[in-house]
Amino acid sequence: MNEFKLGQYSIFKVVAVESIGAFLDWGQPKDLFLPYAERNRVVRIGEDVVVYTYLDNNDRVTASMRLERNKAKTIEGLTEGQCVDLIVTDKTDLGFKVVVNQQTMGMIFHNEIFKPLRYGQKIQGYIKKIRVDDRLDLILQKPGHKAAVDDISPQIIELLNQSNGFLDINDKTDPERIYDLFGVSKKKYKIALGGLYKNRIITVHEDGIRLVKK
DSSP states (O other), rough: OOOOOOEEEEEEEEEEEETEEEEESSSSSSOOOEEEGGGGSOOOOOOOOOEEEOOOOOOOOEEEETTTSSSSSSTTOOOOEEEOOOOOOOOOOEEEEETTTTTTEEEEEEGGGSSSTTTTEEEEEEEEEOTTTEEEEEEEETTTTTTHSSHHHHHHHHHHHHHHTTESSTTOOHHHHHHHSSSSSOOOOHHHHHHHHHHEEEEEETEEEEOHHH
């Protein structure tokens, strides 16, 4: 159970759904009310939801799933490259929206995602870019991290040599496995793979990659 603080983003379980809204378990004797108008989708009993807590007109603690509306007006104190705490929220065509440092909202784009993300997941990330409209682009790897920026071609070749010239990975391999092997996103891996193929160091097949015999 989350440690509750008013005016923050929290994750609570739905325990009841009625016509007026839903009720959430927040560790108090009386369940937390999530009004119908404050939902952004249908919720079901037993699921966890990310909400922002506020005081309604009658000074009652209330929950809202409309997270964008409740973000801070400024991003004061946030800088590019900074490590931040994230809560994963909605998946979109562009990527995943996230709550950033209990303060504002940001986006992790699909091409920066190399491991599974799920709604309500708490992770750490880094601010890649602060846009002119104060929107944040996030990444999961530390900017400038050696494994993230160096050419990993030598690692691929070394691993091939250790495996008798064959690895059961190619350009269709899951991003999670690529990260486990090389510590980089699939995008960076594919760049290295393309370079090795172009220079005729490897061949790429349906079942994996092979070193070219000299």
